[in-house]
Amino acid sequence: MTPFEDISRELGSAIPWSQQGGVHWLAVDPSQIRMVADAMNRLCARFVTITATELSGEEGLLLEYLWDLNGELLGFRVRLSGKAMGSIFDVCPAVDWIEREVHEGFAIDFAGREYEPLLLRPGDKAGVNLREVPA
């Protein structure tokens, strides 16, 4: 069984992996991201980053989690309609700063962790969407 099949089976996902732009992608539900992090830990994959993107109109936000598995990039796409997402900091300490950055830049609340001290904006604990802050 390949790592891809292994991860899909663990997540109970029937959605096939796709390959684009140098990454093997899988769309996952926000509630599945902890299972993904656990699976990545078991496979000894290295966490790389989270890319947050604000989608147009009312489409919400897209979070792309990337891990490196033996030189291959595995990407997990999470569509968020709201502003809340479970943190994986406790199972994957390497996400610490990037979760904080996404929190501060896109106002996404990663539940289950603290944010102090802030990285990019002094003062307020609450994250803000920098794209909505007038220059």
Add this chain to the structure above:
Amino acid sequence: MSYRIPMGPYHPALEEPYKLEMFCEGETVTDATLHIGFNFRGIEHLAESRNYVQVVALMERVCGICSNIHTLTLCQAMEQLAGVEPPPRALYIRVIMAELERLHSHILWAGIASKLMGFKTMFMSCFALREKIMDVLQAISGNRVNYSMNRIGGTNRDISDAGDVLAAVDKLESEITSTVIPIFTTSATARSRCAGIGILTHERALSCGVVGPTARASGVPQDIRQAAPYAAYGELDIQGTVETAGDVRARLLVRALEIIQSCHILRQALTRIPSGPYNTGDGKIAFAAGTAVSRAEAPRGEIVYSVAWKENSRTPSRIHVRTPTYANMPAVRWMVQGARLADTPLIQASIDPCYSCTDR
């Protein structure tokens, strides 16, 4: 007695602004927190309003030390979306520029580390050597800092005199191996100042996801040039440089060995560089909708560019940069725990931090 001691954001031991807030019991650091963002510029957001030519110039300015690797990684991602393949000569020119930049960056760091060790004559020697590397970079690109070498589909300039560059590299290697390397590897001063301090264990390095020389000094053999070769690295012999002690000295040794390794790679690239065009020309570029992720081994470790484009758009819809220092910085907290306060400037400098990259 317990103290809380801030170092930074402006401090003689820091080259750029950040804040390391240390909790001390007497002279021993028990814990620390890190604060960045003092130079946050919002470059990722700014990039969303730049077209595919302008965005290369913009991202080159994320960092003044490793400017070339930013544009190389960005261009690789945009080339994936545009379906453009640079000619073989361009791939070799990219390797040559990347390795010269690594040499320049490592020698710069060696100078700063020497200064923090109290080794001022070594600091001067390193900066004199760095000038010579910058002269080579200037001879190739016409610039000393932002080289403007990379573009979608190849490079902006050719290396017309590979023999001259090779002669310069040979001379540089001879000088470096007779001055910097012996002092860093055998000097009692360097050993006594660096051995056994700022330890990052193998397990902690894995859990923090550190990259580059910081990871390799903790026994993690992670190098994108080998794990996921890009440009012409797949055709070149690259030997891993791994140390296992995880202390400041190990990070010093890894970089010293990488200086020699870079000269080895440069020699191969300069002798094997194929003839032919160095870019694909000025044809109209159309981007496919979607996301492309590109990685490269910057002097401080893996750099990641995630670039998203919409159909028929002139500008990217999102550019995200994960710089190596961003991955390495959180580990400083673990490195300084249990250290003497006087060692902390050298410990935090041992990851070769770049706050310009980190703050973007």
